[in-house]
Amino acid sequence: MIRVLIADDQTLVRTGFRVILEAEGDITVVAEAGTGTEAVRQAQLAEPDVVLMDIRMPELDGLGATEEILRRPDPPTVVVLTTFDQNEYVYRAVRAGAAGFLLKDAPSSRLIAAVRAATTGDSLIEPSITRRLVERFAAPAAPAGPPPELAALTDRERDVLRAMSRGLSNAEIAAELVVAETTVKTHVARILTKLSLRDRVQAVVLAYESGFVARRGR
Template sequence: MPEKIRVLIADDQTLVRTGFRVILEAEGDIEVVAEADTGTEAIRQAQLVEPDVIMMDIRMPQLDGLAATEEILRHPDPPTIVVLTTFDQNEYIYRALRAGAAGFLLKDAPSTRLIAAVRAAATGDSLIEPSITQRLVERFAEPAPTGGTPPQLAPLTERELDVLRLIARGLSNAEIAAELVVAETTVKTHVARILTKLGIRDRVQAVVVAYETGFVTRGR
């Protein structure tokens, strides 16, 4: 039997933590190994239990989720962090993505999306609500002047640039494969090479890079 996905839930609301725990532990492949009600406790528990995925609320006492995310991701081989948020926290979400969070989930999302978010985070595959991620980056990134391939993306091949452009549009690996008429395994290889060449952790940071370099811009 494969190992379960180990999850830490960090949120200052007891009802939220309890609800998430009940939903996640009903799944045979997920285990909630710890909870935290402050950013400081989230850091401590992350070091203590070494979860695979952290569901991190932004607004918590002592130390907020953004600062906790930055601290946790400074350590070697950190867990994947998914930020829990509400619609009025867009700017914080973008800062969290830049800090290295793998994505975000609306706190009132259906249980199916919570489960899918944990599984996606554990595998490094596409994020939940990729179109929202794209909208946030469009709103808060400061794109560089366009014109040719940005120097930061020079290591990428033409096909890898094609894949990056589609990642920035919020497409999953399967959707990119269909768009480019290639196998999904080929897309996964391209994505892995893009992340390695750009020195970034995951595809969300790839979206940020695509917009901040001006490679992809609003409406382009």
């Protein structure tokens, strides 16, 4: 059973998400929070697997709450809830350790898929938004030469990282490289281990910031 904490200052949003998630047989909402401070407290008390975290909340915003939650040992996965006009805050949340983000107006199927994906390490961000966020807010690429932290990757692992950086899911990468999806999952796991990263979103950020993947012009 996947245990979820919903942190949002709007009661109707929390109620709607709870109804959607608890209609699934493998998901249960173990706690709710209306402030960032309460989200931090409930993340410790309720021991959720996944936290759905709004950015704009009273007392402590979602970014600060995410940072506090992820500093603790064996933290849950944090998925940030946002709207299109909050791109810079979302990028900062990803850098703080959030596994990705979900648009508040996304269909219910996307919410369910995001929660399930949070427990497997698969993609949690819409591909087009992944690219827009990283290309807009990542630091300028390194001037020349391969980034030293990527030297340990095999050629195929580099192919997978490039595909991840385009926002492709494991299934889409498998189809493009003509390999089994389980093979892609193995490559992703090895990439994260070699680069000492928490999840694939951080790998994408590193790929752009290091210059391994070139950013498009604005």
